[in-house]
Amino acid sequence: MSAIISAGLLIVTAGPLLAAEPHRLVLQISDDDPVKMHAVLDVAANVSRHYTGQGEEVDIVVVAFNGGLDMLLADRSPVKERLTGFAKSMPNVSFIACGNTLETLARKEGASPPLLPGVTVVETGVATMMDLAEKHWTIVRP
Numbered sequence: 137m138s139a140i141i142s143a144g145l146l147i148v149t150a151g152p153l154l155a156a157e158p159h160r161l162v163l164q165i166s167d168d169d170p171v172k173m174h175a176v177l178d179v180a181a182n183v184s185r186h187y188t189g190q191g192e193e194v195d196i197v198v199v200a201f202n203g204g205l206d207m208l209l210a211d212r213s214p215v216k217e218r219l220t221g222f223a224k225s226m227p228n229v230s231f232i233a234c235g236n237t238l239e240t241l242a243r244k245e246g247a248s249p250p251l252l253p254g255v256t257v258v259e260t261g262v263a264t265m266m267d268l269a270e271k272h273w274t275i276v277r278p
Contacts, residue, residue: 158193159183160273162265168203170214175278176207177218180229194228197268201234201261205241208233210250223254230254234261 161183165176180196187194200208207213208231222229235257242248251257258264269275 156192158195159187160268160271161194161196162268162273162275163196163198164265164275164277165198165200165204165207166202166277168206172278173204173207173215174218177215177222179276179278180222181226184226184228188228196226196229197232197273198229199232199234199261199265201237205233205237208252208255210252212249213252216252219252230256232261232264233257234264235259237261 161180163176163180165173176198180198184194184196198207207215208219210216213219219231231252231254233251233255236259238248238251238257265275
């Protein structure tokens with residue numbers, strides 16, 4: 137405990153004042169559905185604008201696996217143009233591709249499909265989401 141005396145007032149605090157932690161959001165996309173892909177991007181944009189508009193930090197990660205991986209593939213993403221805009225206007229939003237899903241596609245198609253620039257690959261998308269949840273990230277599936 138510490139005490140501060142200011143202008144004749146005694147203020148007692150339980151410990152040092154800490155800077156607020158950033159808000160942390162994981163958005164899941166696992167369906168090959170352009171409507172759901174747009175919904176994920178809408179949620180990311182809305183949450184980003186909400187917190188940055190309040191002067192608060194927010195980190196947002198979109199994790200794509202199963203059919204949702206198409207969202208991050210350079211040769212077939214139905215939201216490719218929007219993703220390019222995100223990279224420029226919302227640097228607090230990042231995109232993760234599931235390595236297991238990529239390997240499955242590579243076996244099926246005979247070659248690994250190209251990812252959009254800036255996409256990070258992890259071994260297992262769901263395990264990454266679990267790890268983030270254990271670190272107090274909020275998981276939402278729009």
